[in-house]
Amino acid sequence: MTRSGWFPALLGVCLAAALIFLTLPVVAIFVNSSPRELIASLGEPGALDALWLSLRTTAASIAIILLVGTPAAYLLATRSFRGKAVVVTLIELPLVLPPAVAGIALLAAVGPSGILGGAVEAAGIELSLATAGVVVALTFVASPFYVRQAMAAFAAVEPTLLDASRTLGASEAHGFLRVMIPVALPGLAAGTALALGRALGEFGATLMFAGSFQGITQTVPLAIYDRFSTNFDSALALSAVLVAVSAAILLSVKLVRGGEALGVAPR
Amino acid sequence: MVLLTACAAVAAGCGDDSDDGGGGSDESTRLVVSAASSMTEALESCAPEFGDAENAEVRLSFAGSDELAAQIRQGAKVDAYAAANTRIPDELHAEDLLSKPVEFATNEFVLVVPKDSDISSLEDLTKEGTTLVIGSESVPIGAYTRETLAKLPPDQEKDILANVRSNEPDVKGIIGKLTQGAADAGFVYITDVNATGGDLKAIKLPEDLDPQVTYAAGVVKQAEQPELAKKFVDGLTQGDCADALTDAGFGPAP
Numbered sequence: 015m016t017r018s019g020w021f022p023a024l025l026g027v028c029l030a031a032a033l034i035f036l037t038l039p040v041v042a043i044f045v046n047s048s049p050r051e052l053i054a055s056l057g058e059p060g061a062l063d064a065l066w067l068s069l070r071t072t073a074a075s076i077a078i079i080l081l082v083g084t085p086a087a088y089l090l091a092t093r094s095f096r097g098k099a100v101v102v103t104l105i106e107l108p109l110v111l112p113p114a115v116a117g118i119a120l121l122a123a124v125g126p127s128g129i130l131g132g133a134v135e136a137a138g139i140e141l142s143l144a145t146a147g148v149v150v151a152l153t154f155v156a157s158p159f160y161v162r163q164a165m166a167a168f169a170a171v172e173p174t175l176l177d178a179s180r181t182l183g184a185s186e187a188h189g190f191l192r193v194m195i196p197v198a199l200p201g202l203a204a205g206t207a208l209a210l211g212r213a214l215g216e217f218g219a220t221l222m223f224a225g226s227f228q229g230i231t232q233t234v235p236l237a238i239y240d241r242f243s244t245n246f247d248s249a250l251a252l253s254a255v256l257v258a259v260s261a262a263i264l265l266s267v268k269l270v271r272g273g274e275a276l277g278v279a280p281r
Numbered sequence: 282m283v284l285l286t287a288c289a290a291v292a293a294g295c296g297d298d299s300d301d302g303g304g305g306s307d308e309s310t311r312l313v314v315s316a317a318s319s320m321t322e323a324l325e326s327c328a329p330e331f332g333d334a335e336n337a338e339v340r341l342s343f344a345g346s347d348e349l350a351a352q353i354r355q356g357a358k359v360d361a362y363a364a365a366n367t368r369i370p371d372e373l374h375a376e377d378l379l380s381k382p383v384e385f386a387t388n389e390f391v392l393v394v395p396k397d398s399d400i401s402s403l404e405d406l407t408k409e410g411t412t413l414v415i416g417s418e419s420v421p422i423g424a425y426t427r428e429t430l431a432k433l434p435p436d437q438e439k440d441i442l443a444n445v446r447s448n449e450p451d452v453k454g455i456i457g458k459l460t461q462g463a464a465d466a467g468f469v470y471i472t473d474v475n476a477t478g479g480d481l482k483a484i485k486l487p488e489d490l491d492p493q494v495t496y497a498a499g500v501v502k503q504a505e506q507p508e509l510a511k512k513f514v515d516g517l518t519q520g521d522c523a524d525a526l527t528d529a530g531f532g533p534a535p
Binding site for chain 2 (some may be wrong): 222232
């Protein structure tokens, strides 16, 4: 090659290593499960229940995350106030919490003997061992992914755009809905994709907080774990389905946003 | 950097091999034992002594018996395997993955409830609104639970199963949900209840329902330390580990 070609070569080697390391396990899932097994595994009673439950609970938690997270991220991105760094850190904290800690923390907070357990029960809400508990677990672990990304997206919007809409007499609410959200949309979509992926794959917090029951709390990752020991092929096939669904989500976001949505820094 | 680490690993590996060939009393001899979660406290208390006596490091890995068996089937480097039933070791033996299993202890299958619970018998579990957390069908505790409930009159079995709210992948999940007040009752082994130190209480079942929980262990065929593994398995029936199991509430082998 050309002179001083060692650095590009090193970059290439590292990329190749990363690519192989990250794709080999995923490829192995598909190598080990034939399409016929895959379809057969979906015919099992528990498999479709798990898939349907995963989609329902993920959709519910994403809806909550978008509705609450978007305005919250907007506030954090457009205002500065004392203690903002602390607030941001606290919101981001679940990002780095191990799932087991998330599960214990949720039990201690809103579990039946948790600090708010009595209030939750008094309100007639059933969380532990119930589908609503799965939604709580997914929302807890997935929301920071969205809020973080949404904050960055809002912060990157030209302030003059909002000023312009205000000069034209629009209220802040109007500017938020008509200017900020459309302009920040690629970043918001990227955050949604990340949160979706995290919610769909949630395992530990769900198991500890919500338990595992077919059709009620047993999401796809829990169903995979349940089959791991008795029916490895079925576990593989279900994993393949989860990979396919996750990849489809990732891809559709990329396609819809013309590839810019998953860029690191939305602008 | 990577190269350096790799070279270091190779060098260490060579050192081990030559030591093994020469002395036979190498400090770095490592025995990997996969054991059912229910034996955690007992084996953790006796394994260090066993290791000291044999001049080896004992690595204990606790999980559901089925999960550990799946790891062995996937080629995990394990020397000895101790399960909470006889079925899985027998299966592994039939697949030529394990030596002939040795039965070394028994455990008692009980109904478990929080210490201040009103539940006192299986009949109480049929009431609507009682929440039950049991083991998943794929783990021994779950299999014993279903086996036991199947001995009840069909109506009673149906009503009890209708109250099940979670199928947990291991005993810890059942105990955890009960101590957190997330459920009213569950089925576990008496040793698990003993380990909670009084938070939960065990309710013995009628003798005719007892599923005869027998523990069995064997030496993994791919073991790197087959002789030491055999000693460890033998020690489960006689010696420190056998005593530790008795202290934890296990019964003698049938």
